[in-house]
Amino acid sequence: MRIHYNQGLFTQNRYNQTNTELNKTLNKLSSGYQINQAADDAAGLGISEKMRSQIRGLEKAEKNIQDGTSLIQVADSSLNGTHENLQRARELVIQAANDTLTPSDRQMIQKEIEQIKDGINDIANNTEFNGIHLLNVPQETIEISKTETIIIGTETITQTNPTTNKIISVKPGVEHRVTAGYIEIPDPPVPSPLEIEALFGTITGANWPDMNVKSPTGELFGYNTPIMPGSDYQENTSNTSSDKATYSGYSASNEKMTFENPISGRWYIEIRHDGGQDTSTFNLKSNYLIYDEYTTESTITTTIPKTETVTTIEKIVPKPLLLQVGPNEGHHFKVSLTDARTTALNIDQIVVDPYEKIKEALERIDEAIQKISGERGKYGTYQNALEHILNNVSNTKENLTRAESQLRDADMAKEMSKLKKDQVLLQSSQSMMAQINQMSQGILEILG
Structure with missing residues (x-):
């Protein structure tokens, strides 16, 4: 029989190893993750964190797209009111073109047209989304002179x-x-x-x-x-x-x-x-x-x-709104806003008296109706495009979440089985250590 070395040292070592594995298993079962610290899987942790940043970016992009869609809907609904006002103004111009009316009748029609123009300007100046004016954005170009030899x-x-x-x-x-x-x-x-x-x-x-x-x-x-x-x-x-x-x-x-x-x-x-x-x-x-x-x-x-x-003229259009529709830099969707005021629609000076001005007024109103129709069509295409982008972002987020889950989430059934195994091994090690301690008593009997 030996004193300085016995089987108890091996059993104690195995006990410590099993206890460490048991603690790791308990961490995974309690958190639900198989990677709780970098030591668990350094490469997997780096990949998982990059996926998480993309997933969280996609979640914010979804919210941005929904806000952008709301902005477009606000602009479109206001342009619908502008459309109705222009249609009413056109009716009045057609009415004024009838020779059964007297100049005083046309003056009464002109007063209603002026009210309609004020209404169009009110819609343009008061349509906002989060403090952003949507329908009074100047669209005229800015001219910059540049001289070169x-x-x-x-x-x-x-x-x-x-x-x-x-x-x-x-x-x-x-x-x-x-x-x-x-x-x-x-x-x-x-x-x-x-x-x-x-x-x-x-x-x-x-x-x-x-x-x-x-x-x-x-x-x-x-x-x-x-x-x-x-x-x-x-x-x-x-x-x-x-x-x-x-x-x-x-x-x-x-x-x-x-x-x-x-x-x-x-x-x-x-x-x-x-x-x-x-x-x-x-x-x-x-x-x-x-x-x-x-x-x-x-x-x-x-x-x-x-x-x-030589002097050249450089034309610059107003900067469009940029919707952040993706998780990374450059994932933008451009939205060009509209100037729906009467000056931009070229109807601020229309009159129905004298009679000779009626033709010009009708032409200008028709052009304004066509312009507003084009702008509403543009916003319609914006909304459809954002819906497609939203579907794509949602699908991408779902797939990335699944991939990140497979990489980081713990297999609960596997970890429960490992827990039972570690518990059995731990109890066995404890029992063997008790037996070895009893065997050591023989040395004392020999010495006695």
Whole structure:
């Protein structure tokens, strides 16, 4: 027989485990949920809570849809009163068109028409839902002027253009860089190629200078640059300063560069000399204006963009009501309200006297009746659409509730069976612990 270890330790461990399981089962049976804390099912808890937020959102959406339907019904019932007033006004205009009436009779009819117009305005101004006016919402557009400058073509101007530099003196064997000038390309750029040509004079026995051009982005074109003067004519289409750069004039007295669709900004022209004759001369020519403080001046013709200031009118309609008909952002249903006042219906100035005004009055009333009929038809389509949306929301809520119940609700029959099992195991563990304690008494008898 052992003292420090006996079967009672195992039995006690099983007793504690069974007691823990029994408490979990009691929690599930008392709450009706199989997930009472995150430890029960962490993933299931996250899914369930998302479903619950959707379900509660759908419940509120149902209430919103019902409120929206009530608002539409209020507007429609008020427009029904407007319809009746317009029909009565039409009857009076038809009556006034009869030549059996005298001018005084028509004046009496006009008084009733004025009362009808007041009634229509009263309906429009007093129809509200929760403080929101439904039938006196202005529908006229608001005009906002917006001015912008657009390019409508090109125009030709004459500018003073320095074309000839002074003589540049250089020392043999020493590299010199002389900035000969720069060209400003406007924004937006002129839709024409940029042409730059350097004229170095005779090449007999001379080590003449070279021309480099630097774009506004810092790209270099010319000697030992992306365009290598290894032949008399080269093209480069991989640069970012123009669609295509062309170099010509290698081993010649003149060097020329052409840039198709150049970018806007300042293009620098640089004359490079690395030795040779004591002095060299050069001239610069371009189809753009060249800026240089050393030059004599002449005039050239340049093409630049021609712009025009245009004012546009932007029309803005009143903001519609947005009904929140779903559980998430963006689940909106737009309701455009109506202006049913006499000014909006164009009947505020109708008269039946003199007789010549009766035809115009009848035409305006017919147009007003047609407009109100269209508005009531619009509200009818709104109500039908909201009924369909309500059915869909109710069905979605029912299905989500069922899914959430399957995920979170406890299986009561299963948990009751587990409860009985745990109770039996717990009682068995208690009985075994009592038996083991009695067996330990033998040790005391041996010691005695």
